[in-house]
Amino acid sequence: MTGEFGGALPAAVEEGVGGFRTTIENTTERGGVNYGEFIEEVRTFMDRARAACPTTELNDDILSRLRAINDLLKGVTIDEWYAPSGTRTDLPARGNIMLPPYTFLDQGADGVVATLRFRRFHLGGNSAVHGGYVGLAVDEVMGLAAGLARGITRTAYLTINYRSVTPLDTDLELKAWVDRTEGRKTFLRATLSDGDRVCADAEALFILLNPGQR
Ligand SMILES: CCCCCCCCCCCCCCCC(=O)SCCNC(=O)CCNC(=O)[C@H](O)C(C)(C)COP(=O)(O)OP(=O)(O)OC[C@H]1O[C@@H](n2cnc3c(N)ncnc32)[C@H](O)[C@@H]1OP(=O)(O)O
Incomplete structure (x- = not known):
């Protein structure tokens, strides 16, 4: 697997645990106590990004802030089995922003x-x-x-x-x-x-x- 997030699945297959793991640690702590609010804010961002028509100035302002935020997140990416998005079963849609x-x-x-x-x-x-x-x-x-x-x-x-x-x-x-x-x-x-x-x-x-x- 290639790309920024590659590598997690082949290791899981080697462990013989199948396509979806049954033993993912089920906690409400990964990502921190306010992680659900973070996911909800991302969803609101996606809604507004679809609806908005920013000026060039506003677009450039948001773009530079987004790049800074993406750099922050890049520093804390982990494999899919432990990333809270998709595995926080206490959150709506398991914290998966797509759903x-x-x-x-x-x-x-x-x-x-x-x-x-x-x-x-x-x-x-x-x-x-x-x-x-x-x-x-x-x-x-x-x-x-x-x-x-x-x-x-x-x-x-x-x-x-x-x-x-x-x-x-x-x-x-x-x-x-x-x-x-x-x-x-x-x-x-x-x-x-x-x-x-x-x-x-x-x-x-x-x-x-x-x-x-x-
Ligand atoms: C604490 C934290 C919790 C975390 C919480 C995680 C929760 C996690 C849940 C998430 C929920 C998300 C749910 C999304 C689920 C996806 O979206 S999965 C992604 C989309 N699907 C895929 O990518 C599947 C791709 N296809 C494949 O991998 C393989 O074709 C399959 C489907 C595994 C089957 O392959 P296989 O195992 O080799 O089986 P095979 O021998 O071909 O077929 C078995 C039987 O099924 C029949 N069959 C197979 N395909 C078909 C078909 N298309 N039509 C009719 N019959 C079929 C065969 O004829 C055979 O029948 P019998 O001869 O036994 O009577």
């Missing part, structure tokens, strides 16, 4: 129910959420449902039916549940709803990874 922030209303081996809000950053067009971000959220929550039911899995296929426009800045409900299992295969279904209105439904196959499988 719409979601929290669980219910979770168990039969399925999960999450509430989530897409934001300006997730805009597709005409106040509707980009379909790819719907897919991201559905894959994530179905993956967690598959994980709770079976263990460490990867998506083999995911089919999404976009039934109606998914709105920004609205509390939505995402349900994902196991339909059936066959050996390593777990078939799941999901619905994304705005109140009584279905925005999307989905079906997917997740494959239980073999020990050490990337």
